[in-house]
Amino acid sequence: MKIKNLFIVTLIALGVISCNEDSTIGSSIVNDELAVVIDSTFTVTGHSVPNAKIQSRTDVQLLGIIDAKGYGHLSSEFVTQFMPSNALDTVGVTVNDIDSLMLGMVMSEGQYVGDSIVPMGIDVYRLKRALPYPIFSNFNPEDYYSPDDLIASKIYNATRLGMPDSIAKVYRNNKQVPVEVKLPVELGREFFKKYKESPETFNDPERFAEWFPGLYIKNSYGTGRVMRFYNTSLALHYTKHITADSTTHMRKAIMAVTPEVVNNNNMELSISPQIKSLAQTTPIVMAPLGYNTEVTLPAQDLLNRFRSQSGDYTVVNAMTFEVPAETIENDYDIKAPNYMLLVRKDKLTDFFATTQINDDVTSFYAIYNTARKSYTFSAMRGYFTDLLKKDKITATDCEFVLVPVNLNVEYVQSGYNTNEAVVVAIVPYVDTPAMVKFDLDKAKIKLTYSKQTINN
Secondary structure, three states, rough: OOOOOEEEEOOOOOEEOEEEOOOOOOOEEEEEEEEEEEOOOOEEEEEEEEEEOEEOOOOEEEEEEEEOOOOOOEEEEEEEEOOOOOOOOOOOOHHHEEEEEEEEEEEEEOEEEEEOOOEEEEEEEOOOOOOOOOOOOOOHHHHEEEEEEEEEEEOOOOOOOOOOOOHHHHHHHHOEEEEEEOOOOOHHHHHHHHHHHHHHHHHHHHHHHOOOEEEEEEEEEEOEEEEEEEEEEEEEEEEEEEEOOEEEEEEEEEEOOOOOOOEEEEEEEOOOOOHHHHHOOOOOOEEEEEEEEEEOOOOHHHHHHHHOOOOEEEEEEEEEEEEEOOOOOOOOOOOOOOOOEEEEEEHHHHHHOOOOOOOOOOEEEEEEEOOOOOOEEEHHHHHHHHHOOOOOOOOHHEEEEEEEEEEEEEEEEOOOOOEEEEEEEEEOOOOOOEEEEEEEHOOOOEEEEEEEEEEE
């Protein structure tokens, strides 16, 4: 049972002393009562709702296939444009000096679900037309590439095995795992020629995308792993002539996937029978696709309780919402999402479409606390004070959605040798599989306010 706590502090005396040269000293006592109320007797309800697709708002790529008991069958491939470098190295370089072109995809250590050493395969296709926007996770690339445009294939894993020691050491020190695919040297020479002929094309991403729409990286073989790449680029390898008798071998990244270009993870999910059954009775979140949870907050009850206990002067101190959340048993060690968004249901679509951040009135985010096994939305005072301004509470004020998200963070200097993390965007969760179940019966809203009663 939830417990209501009432802490009362009595101010014994306020001595008011007034004196001057012509009067006698006098005093008066005013007895006031100051109460700090922490009310947590509110009820929250909710249920699971399907989440079949998400809008691409990220520059990360998910690649692979898993078939996990207690989760389901997830496949992810990706299509992407590239942001070109506006300056290619042409001094002392001819088109015939281009040795190779490499597609490089880099993963941070541990950013995968499944088996790191199982061999899997990918095919790389050149796109034949520009990608649409907006673009969603259920995008079908059938009309955007031709099976005849296969330019490379690769069998890969999620380790640094087989790499030269000197290169492997660099990636190991940076806690990175690369997957590199050798593309046709003719494509590299094509980029070089285009830059020589029309360097302005490389200064305009839209114009560049019209000429080179991008790549489609497609699963071709195997299951058992999904990897999250945060850095994907194309690099030229070439010989540079320093002098008539001196040359050096060079490697230069000439384009990369960035937030400014269209990038999409094409995902397919078949949810396991266990999860479908659980979602019928238990609020859950399953990501990157699967389920969100809709919750109903007791807005009217909050106001009624507050108004019935208000004193002569009342100040709202805080409102928090803690949601107990536990991982769901599965055989791939799939964990809870790191971040959860609580957003008003009618604001959900626009929130992601316009890349918003929390306003702490209609949207809030929380970090998963592994020790408490819960998400706590701790900055909800603005939600309650906004309710106080309204003449009538409607269903819109009560209906919210719990959605897994990723945060885009920038670091700004806030003092001498001190950097502060600032959230610049909250985007749909596009990451390795995650899921969690909520216990809304034990969810706790705490409304804290101070009230003062004047006793004359």
